[in-house]
Amino acid sequence: MxxxxxxxxxxxxxxxxxxxxxxxxxxxxxxxxxxxxxxxxxxxxxxxxxxxxxxxxxxxxxxxxxxxxxxxxxxxxxxxxxxxxxxxxxxxxxxxxxxxxxxxxxxxxxxxxxxxxxxxxxHVFATGGIGGVHRGAETTWDVSADLREFSRSPVVVVCAGAKAILDLPKTMEYLETEGVAVVGYQTKDLPAFYSRTSGIPLEMSVESAKEISTMFRIQHDIIKSQSGILVVNPIPEEHSIPHEAIDSVIEAAVKEADEKGIRGKHSTPFLLEKIVELTKGKSLEANKALVENNVRLAVEIAKEMMKKE
CATH class of the missing domain: 3.40.1790.10 (Indigoidine synthase domain)
Structure with missing residues (x-):
């Protein structure tokens, strides 16, 4: 062949x-x-x-x-x-x-x-939210391959945090174990996809795209690391759904997925569709807004990377 x-x-x-x-x-x-x-x-x-x-x-x-x-x-x-x-x-x-x-x-x-x-x-990639450690992973071992990839591929990924359907504390612990830098863009609190804040503090935050570009150059060109950098960029305020409000919706969607035996790669599409249904489309509009916001920041970072110093 x-x-x-x-x-x-x-x-x-x-x-x-x-x-x-x-x-x-x-x-x-x-x-x-x-x-x-x-x-x-x-x-x-x-x-x-x-x-x-x-x-x-x-x-x-x-x-x-x-x-x-x-x-x-x-x-x-x-x-x-x-x-x-x-x-x-x-x-x-x-x-x-x-x-x-x-x-x-x-x-x-x-x-x-x-x-x-x-x-x-x-070396720059804009997305909505990354995969991570799923709720109940202590029994299912359901952990997204996205997390391991950050230690393998030298790419700056701009997102609005891990998808809110996930176990965010466990996701952060996994990224720390893999040696992945999680950097808040103009925030010191981990965004929760639909929400600007999760209540989980970040150890690293920056104010500009130039700082992110500099971090990547140090990591890639000086340290010679093949790891990526995860940049978490909060959803715009006007499209944010309070964490407390969306969490009850997510819990209902997760419960239904469990009852129907939906797991693995099929779980995320099911959960996101169910959340759209339960929020009467509000989560879909939030999703569109946060992706656009991430694209804008990713372009700034890509431009900084092209500048000669």
Missing amino acids: SLSHLTIQTNEEVSEALKSGKPIVAMESTIISHGMPYPDNVNLAYKLEDLVRSLGAVPATIAIIKGVPKVGLTKDEIEHLGKEGLKVTKTSRRDLPYVMMHQLDGSCTVATTMLLAASAGI
Whole structure:
């Protein structure tokens, strides 16, 4: 079996940006296939890519199309992922060889996006929230591969914290064990995705994108570490849902998932959809707002990284 067609491909826009040293921001594709219904998912993907361009950077949405890892998608490819939705294989690091071998379509999780972005030479990635340690993990051992990837792929990931459906204290403990820097952007409190605060203090915080760029240069160029940096960026105040209010909704969604035996990679899409239902769409609007907010910060960081000192 020839594997020549399975090389990582960058589209023309991303290839040119890599050659000329333009700032690039990677984005995941799970939000397209598994995060929102069609056509909201596709419209949001287009909007985020246009936002990156309007701010002076190049977007690189990452997915697998017919077995080929694509760093930078065409509009038709985004439309295809959006329409196929849950039929698209949710692809984490472990799934990548299988999806490629069978020439399947795959939407990339945070872990896979980090891996492919770093392989292509892209070091800034904007997403909504990362995976983490699930509630009840002391009995299920359900821990997202996203967390381990931070110790393997040198990428700055901008998010609004770990998804609020997770066990946030255990997630922070796991990241500490892996030696991952968790840095609050203009906050000293861990954001909780839909909420600006979780009540969990952060040991590291910065006020500017330049500081984040400097941290990455020290880590990557001087210390020669292959670890990434997790930047947690609170959701804008006007879209924030109080932690106490959303937590009761999450508990109800988690209880229903347990009763239905929904676990593993299927749990997050189920929980997020249930939360949208229980909040009457408010959580979906919050999700869109926080991703856009993260993209703006990621572009600033990518621009700082391109500056010569």
